[in-house]
Structures are given as C-alpha cells and as structure tokens.
C-alpha cells in the first residue's frame with residue numbers, strides 16, 4: 663500500500679504525538695510500521711522564539727504551514743495539540759479524530775504550589791491565561807516571558823531565569839517527565855480549552871483518510887474538546903486569550919467549567935453549566951452568561967462581546 667504521510671511540527675512533544683497517531687493507525691489497520699511516514703513541517707510559532715505569541719500577530723501560528731502542506735497533498739493528515747488549533751478552521755480541513763485525552767491539568771515547576779511561591783517570586787510563562795490566573799491568585803508575582811518548547815522552558819528555569827514556571831501535565835507526561843512539577847487541581851487553576859488533547863486533521867473531501875482515522879476518535883474526548891472549543895468560538899477568542907475552560911463527562915452529564923480574566927488578573931468571572939453530552943447550546947450559553955456578568959476590562963477583550 664502507498665505510504666501514509668503524517669504531518670507534524672518538529673518539537674520533541676509534537677513528534678511523540680505524531681508517533682502516537684502512527685502507532686494507533688498501525689495497530690488499528692494491521693499495517694507495517696513503515697507504511698507510515700512522518701513529515702516535519704516548520705511553523706511560524708516554531709520559527710519566532712523571542713516574542714510573545716500574542717505580539718507576532720496573525721493567527722494560525724502553529725497550523726498555517728501544516729494546513730498548506732495538507733491542502734497541497736504533501737501530507738495526508740496533520741497532528742496537532744488541539745489547544746493550539748484555532749476555533750475557526752478552513753472549510754476544506756476537518757478534524758478527523760481526537761485521541762483519548764491525557765490529564766488536563768497544569769503543573770507548577772519550581773515550587774510546591776502557587777501559594778508556596780515566595781513573596782514577589784518571578785514566574786516564567788508565555789500564556790496570557792496562566793499569567794492572568796497567577797496574578798489573580800498572587801498579585802505580588804512578577805511574570806516574565808518564557809517561550810520555547812517544554813525542554814527549553816525547563817532549561818530556562820534551571821538557569822535561574824525564573825523561580826517557577828507552569829506547564830501542561832499532558833506534555834510533561836508524554837515526554838516521559840512524569841516526575842517534573844506538582845499538579846495544580848482545576849479548582850485552583852482551570853486549564854486551557856482543549857489542553858491535553860491531540861487531534862488529527864485531514865482534507866474534508868478525503869473520505870479514505872477520514873475513514874482510516876475515524877477509529878482513532880475517542881468519543882468522550884471529542885465531545886469535551888468540541889464543547890470547550892465552542893466556548894472559545896462564541897467569545898471570538900483563541901489560545902492567546904485569558905480564557906480557561908474544562909468540560910468533563912460524569913455519568914449521564916456533561917459539565918463545563920469556565921473562567922474569563924482581565925489580562926492583569928485584576929478581575930475574573932467564572933461559572934459552570936451542565937447538560938446532556940452533545941448538547942450544542944451549553945458552551946455558547948455559558949459564554950454569553952459570563953460575558954454579560956463581566957466587567958468592561960474583560961468584555962473589551964472579546965470580539966464576540
């Protein structure tokens with residue numbers, strides 16, 4: 663059979679995630695391991711390392727080049743951290759599968775907890791959500807910009823550029839760094855929409871690839887990630903917005919928790935909603951309710967406001 667080409671970014675975590683997809687395809691379809699080729703595509707987000715992502719401007723920092731390769735037929739599918747995928751995608755590209763989610767929490771590295779950070783501690787992060795949440799909890803903290811892949815950030819921490827940093831537990835676990843940091847429960851720090859989920863995109867009209875990928879889809883993860891993305895979409899927000907959202911399925915019900923913050927953490931609104939899994943309205947209605955409650959410092963951040 664012809665080689666099946668998986669496109670991915672080249673970071674160590676991206677490659678591990680692409681390998682997860684390859685292994686699942688090989689196991690599901692009984693292919694030889696060499697039936698799948700991993701194709702590395704460099705993205706704008708990989709190239710620009712010295713500025714906050716929000717500053718680079720333009721969306722699709724992690725997806726544009728992979729989208730181009732996908733639409734040009736250079737790859738059959740593209741593997742993404744769903745957290746980094748914009749809510750509005752080109753019509754010719756479809757999410758073909760979302761793998762079972764890894765833990766959704768953030769971890770703190772360099773301190774036992776946010777509360778345990780010394781007065782005035784310096785925390786490195788490039789995430790507007792993490793920065794706002796940290797400053798909400800601890801207005802005394804100084805936030806410095808930490809870009810780069812997981813290993814780069816851990817190296818910056820080890821070099822003393824900050825006292826602590828926050829990273830997604832999912833990435834650390836996938837990189838085999840199970841021992842790094844302390845998990846922060848979602849009640850204290852709600853994660854980013856789609857954190858911990860790996861998705862695979864294909865050309866919308868490529869029925870063959872979509873049906874090969876369909877068995878990799880994990881139903882509950884798919885429902886939760888789509889719900890969180892719908893929450894972001896209603897706000898007109900993206901992964902550079904100070905927004906947290908986590909959907910979970912417990913028995914017969916889908917629970918969505920969410921938080922919007924002012925950039926400096928000086929204001930926040932949080933709430934939750936429950937519905938039957940797959941209820942299309944839970945996310946947009948919670949988004950509208952929270953926006954309606956939010957002070958101007960938060961409302962002004964969202965195009966949907």
Ligand SMILES: NCc1[nH]cc(CCC(=O)O)c1CC(=O)O
Pocket residue numbers: 743744745746828829830831832833856857858859860
């Ligand atoms: N924006 C970077 C990014 N995108 C996905 C992950 C981690 C893996 C995941 O959330 O699935 C990370 C690093 C981090 O936030 O620590």
